[in-house]
Amino acid sequence: MLTVCVLAAACLMAGFSPAGLMADEPATADHFSGEQAFGYLKALCDLGPRPSGSVGMQKQRGMIVRHFEGLGATVSRQPFQIRDRRSGETVAMENLIVSFHPDRSDRVMLAAHYDTRPFPDRDPVNPSGIFIGANDGASGVALLMELGKFMGSLPGKIGVDFVLFDAEEYVVDRRDPYFLGSIHFARRYASKPPKHRYLCGVLLDMVGDENLLLPQEYHSISWPDTRPIVDGIWQAASEVGAREFVPRPGPTVDDDHVPLRTIGRIPTCDIIDFDYPHWHTTQDTPEHCSGKSLETVGRVMLHWLRGVSRGGSEP
Numbered sequence: 001m002l003t004v005c006v007l008a009a010a011c012l013m014a015g016f017s018p019a020g021l022m023a024d025e026p027a028t029a030d031h032f033s034g035e036q037a038f039g040y041l042k043a044l045c046d047l048g049p050r051p052s053g054s055v056g057m058q059k060q061r062g063m064i065v066r067h068f069e070g071l072g073a074t075v076s077r078q079p080f081q082i083r084d085r086r087s088g089e090t091v092a093m094e095n096l097i098v099s100f101h102p103d104r105s106d107r108v109m110l111a112a113h114y115d116t117r118p119f120p121d122r123d124p125v126n127p128s129g130i131f132i133g134a135n136d137g138a139s140g141v142a143l144l145m146e147l148g149k150f151m152g153s154l155p156g157k158i159g160v161d162f163v164l165f166d167a168e169e170y171v172v173d174r175r176d177p178y179f180l181g182s183i184h185f186a187r188r189y190a191s192k193p194p195k196h197r198y199l200c201g202v203l204l205d206m207v208g209d210e211n212l213l214l215p216q217e218y219h220s221i222s223w224p225d226t227r228p229i230v231d232g233i234w235q236a237a238s239e240v241g242a243r244e245f246v247p248r249p250g251p252t253v254d255d256d257h258v259p260l261r262t263i264g265r266i267p268t269c270d271i272i273d274f275d276y277p278h279w280h281t282t283q284d285t286p287e288h289c290s291g292k293s294l295e296t297v298g299r300v301m302l303h304w305l306r307g308v309s310r311g312g313s314e315p
């Protein structure tokens with residue numbers, strides 16, 4: 001993501017109740033496993049840096065597609081190209097759209113970026129060193145890889161798409177644009193509308209911090225169409241006892257949810273722990289992430305999705 005400023009407005013949630021959340025959520029064996037999710041995070045990081053157009057990205061794409069197809073999902077590729085500003089060469093990009101119950105026309109999008117920043121440019125020692133992107137890159141993907149195991153049995157009428165964006169931060173210097181993948185996706189959705197429609201979207205970014213704390217990203221609570229989504233998710237968090245979801249305003253973060261909403265007209269909120277000391281440094285590694293954090297966010301998302309889908313109405 002791009003810029004941040006902390007706003008201290010005293011903006012508290014209204015008493016929104018998410019559609020259809022039920023008290024009889026079964027405490028079943030189908031428990032979102034933080035251990036499994038963390039295993040995926042490590043496997044992604046073991047591929048090395050995964051910036052757009054790299055060999056690491058290609059390997060990662062193969063791993064992700066195999067994983068989700070193995071879970072019975074339909075994976076669509078959305079290729080696009082950009083011209084590198086420095087070399088003038090074409091770079092091949094690809095968003096991935098992972099669909100569960102593709103026949104369901106009312107859909108919810110969960111999104112994450114899967115590229116990693118080319119360089120750890122905030123690193124005080126080695127800003128042109130190796131950037132692994134364990135939290136900023138792998139965490140959202142790993143969470144979705146575990147969450148995907150529960151989507152085939154999602155009750156109700158809502159279909160779910162996991163959308164993985166390329167080129168969120170194909171950024172080498174300040175002049176480089178962010179969000180190329182989500183902008184491409186949003187333009188396509190707006191100009192050539194598919195048969196389905198997205199009721200809403202949730203972006204997951206930097207959700208693996210070992211010291212997880214999730215206040216509510218400020219765009220997401222300021223926009224009238226995304227505020228109810230935030231309220232519903234934080235309500236779901238309170239129901240599963242996830243105290244890391246704090247119902248108070250957090251930083252304003254420009255992230256992939258901005259083009260999704262402004263260009264694609266898909267109301268999308270951002271779940272992000274921006275208080276991560278290793279952001280854009282060589283230290284953004286699995287050692288500073290935890291399966292427990294992934295499990296916390298995963299359980300909340302699963303509980304929220306089940307409620308929304310059972311309700312069968314706008315979140």
Ligand SMILES: [Zn+2]
Nearest residue numbers: 001117136169
């Ligand atoms: Zn980043």
